[in-house]
Amino acid sequence: MRGDTATMQLTLPKPGPVLRVVLIGLFAIWLLFAVALNWGGASSDSFSWFTGNTVAIAHGEVWRLLTAALLHMPQGTISHILSALFGLYFLGASLEESFGSRRFARFLLATAILSYGTQFLVTLVLGPSPRLAPGDYFGAIPVVEAIAIAWACSFRGRTVRLFFVLPVSSSMLILFVVGTSVMYLIAGAVPPSGHVAAFAGMGWGYLLGGSSPSPLRKFYLRYRLARLEAEAKTDGQERKRKAKKSGLRVIEGGKDQKDGKDDKHLLH
DSSP, X not given: OOSTTOBOOSSOOOOOHHHHHHHHHHHHHHHHHHHHHHTSOOOTHHHHTSSBOHHHHHTTOTXXXXXXXXXXXXXXXXXXXXXXXXXXXXXHHHHHHHHOHHHHHHHHHHHHHHHXXXXXXXXXXXXXXXXXXXXXXXXXXXXXXXXXXXXXXXSTTOEEEETTTEEEEHHXXXXXXXXXXXXXXXXXXXXXXXXXXXXXXXXXXXXXXXXXXXXXXXXXXXXXXXXXXXXXXXXXXHHHHHHHHHTOOOOGGGOOHHHHHHHHHHHO
């Protein structure tokens, strides 16, 4: 980073190894289903078998929590896959450089599964709710929104040029991402990924993003420290109780005061 007012250059960012694999993989999966469904006569069931579906997941098809994030609309529009690829590319490149490839890979995997896992739990408890999530939900948009929040938390004070033109600060990026999702919710327009997964992605992006350690990691470390301190205090009290019960007494320096007086008499 170059100070608080640094601005991202207009030159195209260079993706790291993890981001390259993700971008190529998402496009290849979209292309495979687009060709198969539109030109190869494949059944739509071959696509829906990998989407998120609350009933199916509840019956043990847990792989959908991950595969849902890999799918994008193969018919009718290309904006779904393009928005995912552009979002991952322009914000993910600098985030991978900051996190390191290993942490970035864990971040992508965790936010994908946790975002759709949250949506699964909400729709399981509340029942089917077309206003919150479609019956089959999919897309990497929750991960993109997680990356946007994590980027804003990691690069406070920096500016990104939205759509190559509009300069947006890190705080404004958060307002833009949250505000856009709220507007979709108010308008009753349900995205393919569902509303719950989108907002969950933002939340998990904040908890798992930011500087190392992440807010969630900090909370865990503080919890562990408090537990260790409590256990140490309990052990100390237990040792004192056992020593008192046994009738034994600790003698400072290995000598009793009386013994010290006797030694002084011997010296004289």
